[in-house]
Amino acid sequence: MALKLTVIGTGYLGATHAAAMAELGFEVLGLDVVPEKIEMLGQGRVPMYEPGLEELLRKHVAGIEGSSGRLRFTTSFEEVGAFGDVHFVCVNTPQKHGEYACDMSYVESAFGSLAPHLRDGALVVGKSTVPVGSAARLAAVLPENVELAWNPEFLREGFAVDDTLHPDRIVVGVESERAEKLLREVYAGPVGEGSPFVVTDFPTAELVKTAANSFLATKISFINAMAEVCEAADGDVVKLAEAIGHDDRIGKKFLRAGIGFGGGCLPKDIRAFMARAGELGADQALTFLREVDSVNMRRRGHMVELAREAVGGETFLGKRVAVLGATFKPDSDDVRDSPALNVAGQIHLQGGQVTVYDPKGMDNARRLFPTLGYAPSAVEAVRGADVVLHLTEWREFRDLDPAELAEAAATRIILDGRNALDPVTWREAGWTYRAMGRPRA
Incomplete structure (x- = not known):
């Protein structure tokens, strides 16, 4: 008899996981405590932008014409307890207000609410990113004949559907052969x-996700630290990254200064990792990671x-600043801890007239x-601007016509905060192009 799956929490992770499990052929029941979210998902709509997710939902949500009907909410x-054989807990673990540690209240609430309704033999699978040691503690909340496994997620926003259906690795923390067999x-x-x-x-x-994110954060901050040195020495961090990236031990990915x-994962995960290491007596x-975080914020x-x-050079008062990008990365609508919005907000607080487009x-x-001010297009955001800031590397911005933008701007100065634009193209169109860690000309 085919397994029936449930997904507790239908945010970014849960909605994607539920739709992907239905795509893999399982009957799936998703749960959330927010009725409005459940109503939206039941109509095949998602409360966030993730390429391909809404199409996948509509392919499987019961009640939609032509769907498989394998997915309900x-x-x-x-x-949920009566329906499922395997229950995936996919709720959020944000950073605690005023602390580095992560807030486990949503996970604890999910386990506490689910436990009384579980059938004998059920398997609960944690997918939320939690401090090491959490699984052992949460296992004690479950009934005697219910097992726990931990199965961290490695989704990249913008690629979440593909990452779930075709993951580069599946990690399962288990305490029995039966739990491993069910997850296989x-x-x-x-x-x-494969x-x-x-x-x-x-x-x-539990450690795999935070270790992976810490490594990626370290790599990003390393190349940004090199950008600081390049600026001081009049070097070119883009060429430096290209040169060291040819070393297979280093690799080219995550070396764009x-x-x-930003986002909802890397910053809070490395901070929670530091906090938990301190609790374990392994803070040194x-x-x-403190310097990794410091370089990033700097x-x-x-x-x-x-x-x-x-x-x-003195003040932003009376100056118009165009900001291209609001999300923390392209192919997402996520603005959590967005560097682009942080920069826009700082300039606004210092008196600049900031107009954003994303x-x-x-x-x-x-x-x-x-x-902040907002414009319906890149051209309108740039209209009358004294400086243009490119802060999220959307393809739309890479494909912009510098000559067209030049006609709208008051001053042809562009600062490339992602090192993603072609300096030659922009300079040939009459722009003063400046990027972090690169020579002025």
Whole structure:
């Protein structure tokens, strides 16, 4: 008899996981405590922008014409408990207010609400990013004949559907052969295509996600630190990154210098990792992450200084600043801890007239920064600007016609905060082009 799956929490991770499991052929029941979200998902709509996700939902949500009907949504833990054989917990673990540690209240609430309704033999699978040691503690919340496994997610926003259906690795922390067997059955499709299936204990599975994110954050901050040195020495960080990236031990990915990383994962995950290491008495092992975080935050301030220099060097008062990009990365509408919006906000607070344009993140940006100006297109954002800041590397911005933008701008100065534009093309169109870690001309 085929396994029935449930997904607890239908945010970015949960909605993607639920739709992908339906695509793999399972009957899936998704749960959320927010009725409005459940209503939206039940109509085949998603509350966030993720390429391909809405199409995948509509392919499987029950009640939509032509769908497989394998995917439904509910607000009832009782219904979920009666339905499922394997329950995936996909709720958020944000950073605690005023602390580095992560907030486990959503995970604890999900486990507490689910536990009384679980059938004997059920398997609960944690996918949320949690501090090491959490799984062992949460296992004690579950009934005696219910097992726990930990299966961290490695989704990249903008590629989440593909990352779930065709993962580069599947990690499962288990305490029994039965739990491993059930998860091999769940992931039989991807494993059959060649995705590695790594079996570990609970602590290792919990550490994998935070260790991976810490490594990526370190690599980004390393090249940004090199950009600082390049600026001091009149070197070119783009050529430096190209040269060291040819070394297979280093690799080319995540070596683009700019205004740094943001989003809902990397910043809070490395901070929570440091906090947990301190609780375990291993704080010295991760002290380097403080500098990784510091380098990252420093890049935002440096872009503000470059912008101030570009408009005269003393004040932003009376100056018009165009900001291209609001999301923390392209192919997403996520503005959580967005470096682009952080820079825009700082300039606005210092008196600049800031106008922002982003292909997908405008609504979320307005909610977070309602006092900024917003434009319906890149050209309109640039109109009358004394300086243009390119802060999110959307393809739309890379494909812009510098000559067309030049006609709209008051002053032809562009600061490339992502090192993603072609300096030659922009300079030939009459722009003064400046990028972080690169020579002025």
